[in-house]
Amino acid sequence: MTDPAPHSGVTLSAADRQRLDELLQSYGRNPLRWPDADRQRFAGLVRAPQLLPAEAAAGADALDRLLDLAGAAAMPEPAGARARLLQRMASEPQLATDVTALPPLGGLRGALAVGMLAASIAIGAFIGLDTGAGETLAGSLTASSGADEVLDLVLADPAELDDGGVL
Amino acid sequence: MTWSLARPLWDMAGYAETAGVQRAAGDTSPAADAVLLARASEGDEQAFAGLVDRHYGFVFRVAARVLSEAADAEDVAQEAFVRLWRDPGAIDNPAALKGWLARVARNLAIDRIRRAKPSTADGLDELPDGSTAPDGPMRHAQAAALVTQALAQLPERQRTALQLTYFEGFGNQQTADVMQVSVEAVESLLSRARRTLREMLSPAWGDLIEELDQLK
Numbered sequence: 001m002t003d004p005a006p007h008s009g010v011t012l013s014a015a016d017r018q019r020l021d022e023l024l025q026s027y028g029r030n031p032l033r034w035p036d037a038d039r040q041r042f043a044g045l046v047r048a049p050q051l052l053p054a055e056a057a058a059g060a061d062a063l064d065r066l067l068d069l070a071g072a073a074a075m076p077e078p079a080g081a082r083a084r085l086l087q088r089m090a091s092e093p094q095l096a097t098d099v100t101a102l103p104p105l106g107g108l109r110g111a112l113a114v115g116m117l118a119a120s121i122a123i124g125a126f127i128g129l130d131t132g133a134g135e136t137l138a139g140s141l142t143a144s145s146g147a148d149e150v151l152d153l154v155l156a157d158p159a160e161l162d163d164g165g166v167l
Numbered sequence: 168m169t170w171s172l173a174r175p176l177w178d179m180a181g182y183a184e185t186a187g188v189q190r191a192a193g194d195t196s197p198a199a200d201a202v203l204l205a206r207a208s209e210g211d212e213q214a215f216a217g218l219v220d221r222h223y224g225f226v227f228r229v230a231a232r233v234l235s236e237a238a239d240a241e242d243v244a245q246e247a248f249v250r251l252w253r254d255p256g257a258i259d260n261p262a263a264l265k266g267w268l269a270r271v272a273r274n275l276a277i278d279r280i281r282r283a284k285p286s287t288a289d290g291l292d293e294l295p296d297g298s299t300a301p302d303g304p305m306r307h308a309q310a311a312a313l314v315t316q317a318l319a320q321l322p323e324r325q326r327t328a329l330q331l332t333y334f335e336g337f338g339n340q341q342t343a344d345v346m347q348v349s350v351e352a353v354e355s356l357l358s359r360a361r362r363t364l365r366e367m368l369s370p371a372w373g374d375l376i377e378e379l380d381q382l383k
Binding site: 077089 | 307339361
């Protein structure tokens with residue numbers, strides 16, 4: 001069933017109406033705040049705002065304006081906060097991420113590095129192919145994964161769970 | 168080189184390669200973040216000051232919505248930027264810098280709340296009666312304070328979703344990325360946030376609407 005608005009050429013299906021209601025409830029009355037896809041879908045409503053569910057639209061509009069009031073009265077930055085941050089930065093070292101800055105490996109150090117790499121590969125191949133240790137390792141990893149889930153539950157804030165938990 | 172935002176970046180004497188940094192600092196486009204971030208990762212302090220200049224207010228507001236105390240929010244904002252300075256390479260995609268800062272600030276703020284009071288965060292206390300009938304109509308500042316107080320009592324996830332999408336203009340996908348939930352979850356959080364606000368404000372709703380009408 002569709003509901004045409006006089007002179008607007010816009011019609012709304014039941015699904016459209018339901019989605020409009022959801023948009024008003026979640027994002028408010030201003031279509032600029034709606035997701036892009038929904039804004040495009042309902043672009044015709046600019047010419048036919050009377051098709052919006054009147055009560056829901058009025059309620060959403062009032063709440064938008066109240067939120068704007070609160071936004072304008074938001075907590076101001078403490079005076080000098082940025083300067084204090086920049087002062088602190090002056091004593092903070094950066095992580096060395098430029099590997100080209102490291103001295104080149106050569107001579108004895110280079111041979112040692114190549115030897116350690118080869119030994120690591122050999123040990124890995126031995127564990128993976130020959131000893132069944134891989135299965136033991138897999139078992140312990142499974143147990144560890146289960147422990148993580150328990151830990152997540154323990155750490156979860158009860159209020160967060162009340163708030164819908166993990167969505 | 169001393170850190171300073173007291174003077175505009177273009178007023179710093181004795182700095183050899185400032186032109187690109189100045190342009191980027193004054194540019195509000197996300198592409199400017201890429202320029203500043205690349206320079207900051209090479210240890211360019213002035214470029215980093217440009218990033219602070221562009222994003223500090225936003226990071227502070229995200230932290231403040233979670234923490235509600237200005238001093239705590241300042242600590243969190245500072246720590247978020249320190250982490251960025253220590254390891255700018257943590258940002259894979261410069262276009263995602265703002266989201267990264269929001270995520271770090273939010274996580275730090277939540278950690279702080281949990282350390283302070285492990286189990287009582289996000290309690291829904293009853294708001295004081297917003298009605299001011301004995302003294303006449305509600306004043307503008309009172310209305311703003313009442314709504315701010317109601318916002319502060321929303322569960323953290325609802326509050327952050329509303330902060331990012333409504334107040335900071337994030338798209339729902341960006342908000343979902345920051346909060347590490349699905350887009351559908353963000354929409355659900357927003358819907359619940361607005362419904363909860365309506366319920367909390369309902370005792371004073373008539374006065375609030377009257378105040379809004381006077382502001383028109």
